[in-house]
Amino acid sequence: MSLPIAVVGGGSFGQGLAKAAASGGRQVVLWSRHPDRIEGGDAITATDAWSDIAAAELVFFAVPSAYVAGVADELGRHLDGSHLLVHVSRGLVGDELATVSEVLGTRTPCRRVGALAGPLVARNLASGEPGGAIIGSPFPEVVDAVSEAIGGPRLRVYGTDDVIGVEIASALVGLVALAVGYAARLGMGPGALAVLATRGLAEATRVGEARRGQSRTFAGLAGAGDLIAAVAGDGRPEIEFGKALAEGATISEAVHRTGAYIEGTALASHVVAFGARHRIQVPLADGIAHLMRGEITAEQLTERLMARPARRE
């Protein structure tokens, strides 16, 4: 009999993962601070007891990056080296852009960690719409376990050992998607959006390489694939968030409107600080950071980005 799968985090993504695993015939333990609010089922058991997680081998960690450290500390007390821990966060921590897998690797006893990313959205996971994802982990057993847990005819799960690349790509695509949503709402045409998206991805790749990620990861599902899905309209909250900002909403209003935690709000400033320290040009992140702080208008941001000299790609 296969071991149950655990999911930590009762948000929309956590529930989507639980449903995806349950639809594959696995028993799922879903940890949430509010288990009574979880829509369970035969295969999904909601709990707020950490000790219930320990029985699983594969643990999905679906917690926004702002809460990662605290939740990881609690979770870590119930795990050991045999657990495989995979997160789905799109966030990075601090000005050195520490990845969530790095945080999990230092705050829990788990070393076999990974990051699940790509064109995955909670709604599609739950509904079983066809799609794909990428699991980054240097540990082959993590890649295998995730493929077994949620992969299948309706969800193609690819693997890579470039976990850092996957995490940086996933986080920064969120930032680019925010900018694309913003620009689209301002009425920019497909050409301008294409420039924004591709240059944004180039910026993400520069940052990723500085963190020792591999550039090819950014051209794959974690980077380009994820961004194409976002721009094509998979209902990505970052796009909606950008649109709300373009309509003049404050950050808190935009958060309220999209109903999701958006990692990009703090991330832009961290990327700018990282770029300055490592001498990497990050004009898009810089523009978003200024915009978020209300220091420039949308028109000024557009002018600033368009006025940059166009060099060889």
Next chain:
Amino acid sequence: MKILPTRPLRLPRLRTYVPRPEDPKIFWFNSERADILDDVVRRIMERYDAEESVELALNDAAYHEIRRLEASKSEGARKKLEYWRGILRRVGRMSIEGKHETLRELAQSMAKDVAGNFDPRVYHFASRFVPGVLTAAMNPSSIVSNVLRGGGRMDDLVTAEGPLDKIRHISKRGTVVLVPTHSSNLDSIAIAWALFREGLSPVVYGAGKNLFTNPIISFFMHNLGAYRVDRRVRAMLYKEILKAYSCVAIERGYHSLFFPGGTRSRSGAIESRLKLGLAGTGVEAAARNYARGIDRPVYFVPATINYALVLEAETLIEDYLKEEGRARYIIEDDEFSRIERWISFFNKFRGLDSVCVIRFGEPLDPFGNEVDEQGRSKAPDGRIIDADSYVSRRGTVSVDSRRDAAYTRALGKVLAAAYQRETVIMATQLVAHVVFRRLVRATPGLDLFARLRHRGSIAIPSDELVEEIGQTRDRLVALEEQGRVHVSNFVRRQPPQNILDGVLTTWSGYHSARPIVRMHNGSLIAEDPNLLLFYQNRVRNFAPDIAGDQEADQIAAREIAGMGRDA
């Protein structure tokens, strides 16, 4: 003498030393040597079991050896060249048994070339007299008493810090893999001495074959557990043999030493990116022991070796600054091979309280967890966890090279972070940093190489310098209190003026090409920015934290920290 580099001398077996029960495991090394070699060859044969992989291994070895030997003009090389060309010609026609037999012969011969030796008589001799000889070099007038007294001033010159009791304890429980930073060829001697004095077992370690060219050093290295690593041999088979040898030694409980940075730090900085190399075999060895139910854990012990003066500083920084120099791994003509530099080196320490501080860090299991006094792995919350859970899946312990490679990379990051925390800032590094920061401040907008051309053009009034040394020292001490770094006792306790005077005395006349700094009309003149860079590089990661509040100081500090990121 010419055969020494290839066949190191051993003492005749006139009276065989019979190890006593309390002797460290390594004293039994010679009696297990043949078994170790058999194990190594067996593993190689298992690794290359399939016909295609045997043929690939033979072709690869022949190809690389022919390329290497063609570049050599010696008579021996010509003979070996014929041998390898013969293999290359015949391999396609060999039967599978013939291929296996050829591989076995090659593996045996290579393993024999690699294998070390441990002669307790040489160990007793070396631990008793070598420190005396070294310290006598510092004080020739009392050479006889120094040699006879043994340790002598060596005790004062090399100090060891850190959780030594815990390390002593766990070394009885499992195998210790000591992984220090590497900045000088003196490292092996300094650490061997520290291990002896602290009651820790001697270790087996791999030493570059280039170090075996000096017959005296070769004799001691070969008889004190060093195995020979020939970096010129590129064959995949040779690398596998090195790995297997090191793995078998660790599994069997021989405490080992590796420099995970690979070669000596050219820049003088603490290594921040570790490949681990052969040290990674410690992870595999642990997994193999768990899989066979052998209760002999493996512990990695990080250590930093901190010198006030680095014997080979000039050569190393020169090499670092040459673009192409970074790939030049084998230096045979540096200060290490010149005895007058050794004497001058040891003579320079009269102004300071120690030549070298070796700081041991907390022992770690192969998965990066700290361990308790009994050697049990601890989770971040302090809970005791089973280390074998890391190499098991669904209750079954296994050996998996890809998994273990991932653990090794992760361990490299943990060790690099430990190196930063366990670095001990010496007086020379503090003063070099303060002077170099002034140099950077005085040359805004210039790149590193343009700055390094500013020889003798930066003058700092002595009183300003002393004040700045004091302030920077205080900030370093504050970082030490936060657990981020350590400072030497001399730096911590002495008034800034004494620190400056001690450093000037130490530097004066040692680095021969030109003085690093000199005093002129009450000001200090920065004469050799290259060496200032070398010494201050040890501090560079902390530069923004120890700079003054002035904007110019902060900008200079950020630039200095950035220099590390470019390297």
